[in-house]
Amino acid sequence: MKFVFFGAPGAGKGTMASRASTAFGLQHVSTGEIFRAAMRDGTPLGLRVKEVIESGGLVSDELTIGLVRERLAMPDVSKGWLLDGFPRTIPQAEALASFCPEDYVIDLEVSDEKVVERLSGRSMCRSCGRIYHTTFMPPAKPGFCDDCGGELYTRDDDKETAVRHRLETYREQTSPLVQFYEQRGTLVPINGEADADSVWAVLKGVIEGLLAGRRNGSSD
Ligand code: ADP
Ligand code: AMP
Secondary structure: OEEEEEOOOOOOHHHHHHHHHHHHOOEEEEHHHHHHHHHHHOOHHHHHHHHHHHHOOOOOHHHHHHHHHHHOOOHHHOOOEEEEOOOOOHHHHHHHHHHOOOOEEEEEEOOHHHHHHHHHOEEEEOOOOOEEEOOOEOOOOOOEOOOOOOEEEOOHHHOHHHHHHHHHHHHHHHOOHHHHHHHHOOEEEEEOOOOHHHHHHHHHHHHHHHHHHHHHHHHO
16 A cells, blocks of 8 residues: 655654554655755765755755655565655656555644644654654653664754745645645545644554555455
8 A cells, every 4th residue: 555644844744654654564755864864874865955955945856756766666665655755746746646656645734833833842863763852752861762772863954944944835835735636536634733642543543444445445
Protein backbone atom coordinates (compact mmCIF):
# COMPACT_ATOMS: atom_id res chain seq x y z
CA MET A 1 0.00 0.00 0.00
CA LYS A 2 1.26 3.48 -0.88
CA PHE A 3 0.48 6.39 1.42
CA VAL A 4 1.26 10.09 1.18
CA PHE A 5 1.38 11.83 4.59
CA PHE A 6 0.21 15.36 3.95
CA GLY A 7 -0.16 18.48 6.10
CA ALA A 8 1.37 21.80 7.09
CA PRO A 9 4.93 21.95 8.43
CA GLY A 10 4.66 20.80 12.04
CA ALA A 11 1.34 18.97 11.54
CA GLY A 12 2.93 15.72 12.72
CA LYS A 13 3.71 13.96 9.40
CA GLY A 14 7.16 12.72 10.44
CA THR A 15 5.98 11.60 13.88
CA MET A 16 2.96 9.69 12.54
CA ALA A 17 4.76 8.27 9.49
CA SER A 18 7.49 6.92 11.76
CA ARG A 19 4.91 5.14 13.96
CA ALA A 20 3.03 3.83 10.92
CA SER A 21 6.26 2.56 9.36
CA THR A 22 7.01 0.48 12.47
CA ALA A 23 3.43 -0.71 12.92
CA PHE A 24 2.71 -1.68 9.31
CA GLY A 25 6.17 -2.50 7.91
CA LEU A 26 6.00 0.17 5.20
CA GLN A 27 9.12 2.10 4.19
CA HIS A 28 9.15 5.70 5.47
CA VAL A 29 10.51 8.05 2.80
CA SER A 30 10.97 11.66 3.96
CA THR A 31 12.30 14.13 1.39
CA GLY A 32 13.22 16.56 4.19
CA GLU A 33 15.26 13.82 5.88
CA ILE A 34 17.00 12.93 2.58
CA PHE A 35 17.97 16.60 2.15
CA ARG A 36 19.08 16.93 5.80
CA ALA A 37 21.26 13.80 5.54
CA ALA A 38 22.86 15.24 2.38
CA MET A 39 23.53 18.57 4.15
CA ARG A 40 24.95 16.74 7.18
CA ASP A 41 27.30 14.72 4.94
CA GLY A 42 28.26 17.78 2.86
CA THR A 43 27.41 16.02 -0.44
CA PRO A 44 26.94 18.02 -3.68
CA LEU A 45 23.16 17.63 -3.20
CA GLY A 46 23.44 18.96 0.36
CA LEU A 47 25.48 21.98 -0.70
CA ARG A 48 23.03 22.71 -3.50
CA VAL A 49 19.89 22.72 -1.28
CA LYS A 50 21.27 24.16 2.01
CA GLU A 51 20.49 27.82 1.40
CA VAL A 52 16.93 27.37 0.18
CA ILE A 53 16.07 24.91 2.98
CA GLU A 54 17.51 27.07 5.75
CA SER A 55 15.54 30.08 4.50
CA GLY A 56 12.30 28.06 4.51
CA GLY A 57 11.82 27.89 0.72
CA LEU A 58 11.23 24.86 -1.49
CA VAL A 59 13.85 22.90 -3.41
CA SER A 60 13.13 22.93 -7.17
CA ASP A 61 10.51 20.56 -8.54
CA GLU A 62 12.96 19.17 -11.07
CA LEU A 63 15.51 18.14 -8.45
CA THR A 64 12.97 16.84 -5.93
CA ILE A 65 10.91 14.87 -8.44
CA GLY A 66 14.05 13.21 -9.85
CA LEU A 67 15.18 12.26 -6.36
CA VAL A 68 11.80 10.74 -5.35
CA ARG A 69 11.50 8.90 -8.63
CA GLU A 70 14.86 7.22 -8.03
CA ARG A 71 14.06 6.50 -4.38
CA LEU A 72 10.72 4.82 -5.19
CA ALA A 73 12.45 2.56 -7.72
CA MET A 74 14.63 1.01 -4.98
CA PRO A 75 13.89 -2.56 -3.83
CA ASP A 76 13.22 -1.66 -0.15
CA VAL A 77 9.98 0.15 -1.08
CA SER A 78 8.52 -2.70 -3.12
CA LYS A 79 6.16 -3.76 -0.27
CA GLY A 80 4.77 -0.24 0.07
CA TRP A 81 5.76 3.21 1.24
CA LEU A 82 4.83 6.23 3.32
CA LEU A 83 5.88 9.45 1.64
CA ASP A 84 6.39 12.32 4.10
CA GLY A 85 6.97 15.85 2.76
CA PHE A 86 6.34 14.99 -0.90
CA PRO A 87 4.48 16.14 -2.94
CA ARG A 88 4.49 19.82 -1.98
CA THR A 89 3.46 21.38 -5.32
CA ILE A 90 0.98 20.55 -8.09
CA PRO A 91 3.76 19.56 -10.55
CA GLN A 92 5.17 17.17 -7.90
CA ALA A 93 1.72 15.64 -7.35
CA GLU A 94 1.19 15.23 -11.09
CA ALA A 95 4.61 13.61 -11.44
CA LEU A 96 3.91 11.15 -8.62
CA ALA A 97 0.55 10.25 -10.16
CA SER A 98 2.33 9.47 -13.42
CA PHE A 99 5.22 7.34 -12.17
CA CYS A 100 3.96 5.78 -8.91
CA PRO A 101 0.35 6.66 -8.02
CA GLU A 102 -0.59 6.82 -4.35
CA ASP A 103 -3.38 4.69 -2.86
CA TYR A 104 -4.29 7.18 -0.13
CA VAL A 105 -3.31 10.64 1.11
CA ILE A 106 -3.48 10.99 4.90
CA ASP A 107 -4.22 14.68 5.44
CA LEU A 108 -3.32 15.71 9.01
CA GLU A 109 -5.49 18.73 9.71
CA VAL A 110 -4.02 21.03 12.37
CA SER A 111 -4.69 24.71 13.18
CA ASP A 112 -2.02 27.38 12.52
CA GLU A 113 -1.79 28.01 16.26
CA LYS A 114 -0.85 24.38 17.00
CA VAL A 115 1.59 24.20 14.11
CA VAL A 116 3.55 27.18 15.43
CA GLU A 117 3.49 25.75 18.97
CA ARG A 118 4.79 22.41 17.69
CA LEU A 119 7.54 23.84 15.46
CA SER A 120 8.81 26.19 18.14
CA GLY A 121 9.56 23.28 20.51
CA ARG A 122 10.76 20.67 18.01
CA SER A 123 14.16 19.04 18.29
CA MET A 124 15.68 16.15 16.37
CA CYS A 125 18.37 13.56 16.87
CA ARG A 126 21.50 14.29 14.82
CA SER A 127 22.22 10.57 14.41
CA CYS A 128 18.89 8.80 13.80
CA GLY A 129 16.49 11.68 13.02
CA ARG A 130 13.97 10.82 15.78
CA ILE A 131 11.65 13.75 16.48
CA TYR A 132 11.09 15.26 19.95
CA HIS A 133 9.28 18.24 21.45
CA THR A 134 10.42 20.06 24.59
CA THR A 135 6.90 19.97 26.08
CA PHE A 136 4.86 17.37 24.18
CA MET A 137 7.48 14.68 23.56
CA PRO A 138 10.53 15.32 25.73
CA PRO A 139 13.41 12.83 25.79
CA ALA A 140 14.09 10.96 29.06
CA LYS A 141 17.52 12.65 29.33
CA PRO A 142 17.37 16.29 28.17
CA GLY A 143 19.41 16.90 25.01
CA PHE A 144 19.92 13.23 24.09
CA CYS A 145 18.00 10.68 22.03
CA ASP A 146 16.18 7.87 23.90
CA ASP A 147 16.85 5.43 21.04
CA CYS A 148 20.52 5.94 20.16
CA GLY A 149 21.92 8.45 22.69
CA GLY A 150 22.63 10.92 19.84
CA GLU A 151 22.69 14.67 20.42
CA LEU A 152 19.42 16.58 19.89
CA TYR A 153 19.43 19.81 17.89
CA THR A 154 17.01 22.50 16.67
CA ARG A 155 16.61 22.63 12.90
CA ASP A 156 17.75 25.92 11.31
CA ASP A 157 14.44 26.07 9.45
CA ASP A 158 12.52 25.93 12.76
CA LYS A 159 13.77 29.44 13.63
CA GLU A 160 11.09 32.12 13.55
CA THR A 161 11.75 33.81 10.16
CA ALA A 162 12.11 30.49 8.33
CA VAL A 163 8.92 29.15 9.99
CA ARG A 164 6.97 32.18 8.76
CA HIS A 165 8.31 31.65 5.24
CA ARG A 166 7.50 27.91 5.35
CA LEU A 167 3.91 28.54 6.43
CA GLU A 168 3.43 31.07 3.59
CA THR A 169 4.93 28.59 1.11
CA TYR A 170 2.59 25.91 2.43
CA ARG A 171 -0.47 28.13 1.98
CA GLU A 172 0.49 29.25 -1.52
CA GLN A 173 2.02 26.17 -3.11
CA THR A 174 1.12 23.10 -1.06
CA SER A 175 -2.43 23.58 0.29
CA PRO A 176 -3.96 23.48 -3.27
CA LEU A 177 -3.07 19.78 -3.23
CA VAL A 178 -6.03 19.13 -0.91
CA GLN A 179 -8.36 19.86 -3.82
CA PHE A 180 -6.15 17.92 -6.23
CA TYR A 181 -6.40 14.77 -4.08
CA GLU A 182 -10.09 15.29 -3.30
CA GLN A 183 -10.69 15.16 -7.04
CA ARG A 184 -8.60 11.98 -7.36
CA GLY A 185 -10.70 10.44 -4.56
CA THR A 186 -7.65 9.47 -2.46
CA LEU A 187 -7.83 12.10 0.32
CA VAL A 188 -8.35 10.81 3.89
CA PRO A 189 -8.73 13.75 6.33
CA ILE A 190 -7.58 13.08 9.90
CA ASN A 191 -8.00 15.53 12.77
CA GLY A 192 -4.41 16.06 13.98
CA GLU A 193 -5.12 18.51 16.83
CA ALA A 194 -5.01 16.13 19.79
CA ASP A 195 -1.90 14.77 21.55
CA ALA A 196 0.27 12.35 19.58
CA ASP A 197 -1.03 9.14 21.22
CA SER A 198 -4.66 10.12 20.53
CA VAL A 199 -3.97 11.08 16.89
CA TRP A 200 -2.04 7.84 16.43
CA ALA A 201 -4.89 5.73 17.90
CA VAL A 202 -7.31 7.16 15.31
CA LEU A 203 -4.83 6.98 12.43
CA LYS A 204 -3.83 3.39 13.20
CA GLY A 205 -7.50 2.33 13.09
CA VAL A 206 -8.01 4.16 9.79
CA ILE A 207 -4.95 2.52 8.17
CA GLU A 208 -6.02 -0.91 9.45
CA GLY A 209 -9.42 -0.35 7.85
CA LEU A 210 -7.86 0.71 4.53
CA LEU A 211 -5.52 -2.30 4.50
CA ALA A 212 -8.39 -4.68 5.34
CA GLY A 213 -10.52 -3.13 2.60
CA ARG A 214 -7.69 -3.67 0.11
CA ARG A 215 -7.26 -7.33 1.19
CA ASN A 216 -11.02 -8.01 0.94
CA GLY A 217 -11.21 -6.18 -2.38
CA SER A 218 -8.39 -8.19 -3.92
CA SER A 219 -9.67 -11.58 -2.67
CA ASP A 220 -13.19 -11.08 -4.07
P1 ADP B 1 6.01 17.51 10.36
O1 ADP B 1 6.77 16.28 9.92
O2 ADP B 1 4.60 17.54 9.83
O3 ADP B 1 6.74 18.79 10.09
P2 ADP B 1 6.65 16.58 13.07
O4 ADP B 1 6.23 15.15 13.06
O5 ADP B 1 8.11 16.87 12.97
O6 ADP B 1 5.83 17.42 11.94
O7 ADP B 1 6.03 17.25 14.39
C1 ADP B 1 6.29 18.61 14.71
C2 ADP B 1 6.52 18.75 16.22
O8 ADP B 1 5.31 18.50 16.90
C3 ADP B 1 7.55 17.77 16.80
O9 ADP B 1 8.26 18.44 17.82
C4 ADP B 1 6.70 16.64 17.37
O10 ADP B 1 7.34 16.05 18.48
C5 ADP B 1 5.42 17.36 17.77
N1 ADP B 1 4.18 16.62 17.55
C6 ADP B 1 3.86 15.81 16.51
N2 ADP B 1 2.59 15.36 16.62
C7 ADP B 1 2.10 15.91 17.77
C8 ADP B 1 0.84 15.85 18.45
N3 ADP B 1 -0.19 15.16 17.95
N4 ADP B 1 0.70 16.56 19.59
C9 ADP B 1 1.72 17.29 20.07
N5 ADP B 1 2.92 17.40 19.49
C10 ADP B 1 3.12 16.72 18.35
P1 AMP C 1 10.41 18.72 5.99
O1 AMP C 1 11.39 17.86 6.77
O2 AMP C 1 9.39 17.92 5.25
O3 AMP C 1 9.82 19.81 6.85
O4 AMP C 1 11.27 19.45 4.84
C1 AMP C 1 12.31 20.37 5.19
C2 AMP C 1 12.62 21.25 3.99
O5 AMP C 1 13.14 20.44 2.91
C3 AMP C 1 11.43 22.00 3.38
O6 AMP C 1 11.13 23.20 4.08
C4 AMP C 1 11.97 22.27 1.96
O7 AMP C 1 12.91 23.31 1.93
C5 AMP C 1 12.71 20.95 1.65
N1 AMP C 1 11.78 19.96 1.05
C6 AMP C 1 11.34 18.80 1.60
N2 AMP C 1 10.49 18.18 0.77
C7 AMP C 1 10.37 18.97 -0.32
C8 AMP C 1 9.60 18.90 -1.52
N3 AMP C 1 8.76 17.87 -1.73
N4 AMP C 1 9.73 19.89 -2.43
C9 AMP C 1 10.56 20.93 -2.22
N5 AMP C 1 11.29 21.08 -1.10
C10 AMP C 1 11.20 20.12 -0.16
